[in-house]
Amino acid sequence: MTRQIVVAVDGSAPASAAVEWATADARRKGLGLRIVHVCEQGQHGAEQCADILEVAADRARALGGGIEVTTELLAGGVAETLLAESVKADSLVIGSRGLGGFKGLVLGSVGMAVAGHADGPVVVVRGPAAETHERVVVGYDGSPHADAAMEYAIDQARRRDAALHVVYGWTMPAFSPYAVAYDSLIEGVMQEEERAARDRLTPWRERHPDVWITEAHACEHPVAALIEASKRADLVVVGSRGRGGLASAVLGSVSHGVLHHVTCPVAVVRPRPEVTS
Template sequence: MTDRPVIAGVDGSDDALKAVRWATSEAARRHARLTLLLVNDDPARAEYAQQAVQKAARACTAQEPGIEVVSEVAEGHPVEELLRRSEHAQMLVLGARGHGGFTDALLGGVSTAVATHAACPVVVVRRSIPTSVGPVVVGVDGSASSTRALEFAFESAARTSAELVVLQAWHEEGLLTELIPAPDPEQVQREVERSVTEQTAQLREQHPQVRTREVVLHEHPVAALTNAARDARLLVVGHRGRGGFETLFLGSVASGVLHHAPCPVAVVRMP
C-alpha cells in the first residue's frame, strides 16, 4: 500500500456521495488508503459535518469491506485545504456540484478551482451514475500536458482491464494551423494520425495488455471528447494543451469537458 492516499471530498451532497463511491473503487484498485475529507468553514455546521463523513465512511466499507478508510473534518476554506492536501495525495475525487450551487449548467466553484490548481490528478464525478464498463478515453494534442494525461490513461486502463481510446481532434482554427498554413484536410488527417501513433508508441510497448484504439476526428476537441465519453468509464484530459497562456488557468478543452462530459473526468497536470 502506498503512503499517498486517494482523497475524496465530502459535503453531504448526493454528488459528493457518488464521488466517494467512485473513489472507493479506485482506492481499492490502487491498494491505497482512502481519506474522506470534509472541509468545514462554518462552526455551526460541525455536528452536520461529522455526520456527513460518517455516512460516507459507512458507504465505503459496505462497498469495499477490506479498504482502509480515514474520515476527517478539517476547518478552513475548502479550496485552500483541498489544494494543500493535493500535494501529498495520489488523486483528489470530487463531485461536480456540492451544496450551495446554482444550476446544473455550471460546474461547482470548488471543483473548478481545485481542478485548476491541484498538484495531483483531479477526478470530477458528475450526477450521472458512473459506469464500470466502457473504455477509458483520453484526449491528446502532442503537448507535454497531454503526454502526462496519456500516461495516466494507460495506467487507468491497465488497472480496470478497459479498452483505451486515444482521441485527437483537429479543426482549421486549432492546433496544426501553425505547422500547415493552408491545410489540406486529407493531409492534416494523415499528419495527425501519424502523430497520435508516435505519441502512443512507447506506452503501448510498456502496457502490452492494454487494448488501444486511436481515433482522429476533424471536429472541435470539446465536442469530440464529449461525444466519445458518452459510453466511457473515464475521460482523461491534460490540464492545458497547446495554445495555453499560463498554467494558472484551466485550458479551454479541459474546462469544456468538465462542464459537458457525462462520465467522470480526470484532469491531469504536469508534476
C-alpha cells in the same frame, strides 16, 4: 510515504457518488481512503459536519472490501484546503456540484482552481454510473500535461482490465477557397495530423503492450470529439493544459465544454512538481 486517495464530501448527491467512485478506485489500487469535509465557518455546525463524514465513511466501509478508511474535519477555504490535501494524495476526488462550501465547485472559480492547480489528478464525479463500458478515454496531444494524463489513463485501464481509447481532435487552419490546389492542401494537412497522432502513440504502445489501445483522430473541435467518445466511456482523462487541439484543456474552453457535457467521471491530470534534493 504511501499516498491515499482523498475524497471531499459535503452531504450532496454528487459527493456521495464521489465517495463510491473513490472507494472503488482505492480497492483497485490497494490504497487507503481518506474522507475529508471542509467545515467552513457559517456553513454547518460541528455536529452536522461530523454527521456528513460519518455517513460517507459508513458507505465507504460497506463498499470497500476491507480498505482502510479514515476521516477528518478540516477548516479554511475550500479551494486552498483541498489543494493542500492534493499534495499528499494519490488523487483527489470531488463531486461535480455540492452544497455549502462546494457550491458551484466545477463550474465556478473554486472548481477551476482545484482542477487546474491540484498537485496530481483530480477526478470530478457527477453521479452514480448507470452502466459499465470497460473503456477509458484520454485526450492526447503530446504535451507534457497530456503525457501525465496518458500515464494516469493507462494505469486506470490496466487496473480495470479495460480498453484505452485515445482521442485527438484538431481544427483546420484557414485556407482561402480560391487558393491553388485548395482540396489538396486540406488533404495534406489531415494526413499530416493523423500521421503525427499515430506516431505519438507508438512509444506508449511499445511500453505498455498489455493495454489494448485504440485511437480516434478527426478534424473537429476537441470538445466535440471527447464528448462523443465519453458516451461509451467509464472515465474521461484530460491534461490540465495542452497544446494544439487540446490547448487550454480544463482551464479554458475545452475544459468547460467537457465538464459541462460529459456525464461520466472526468479526471484532470496535472504533472506533479519534480522533487529536488
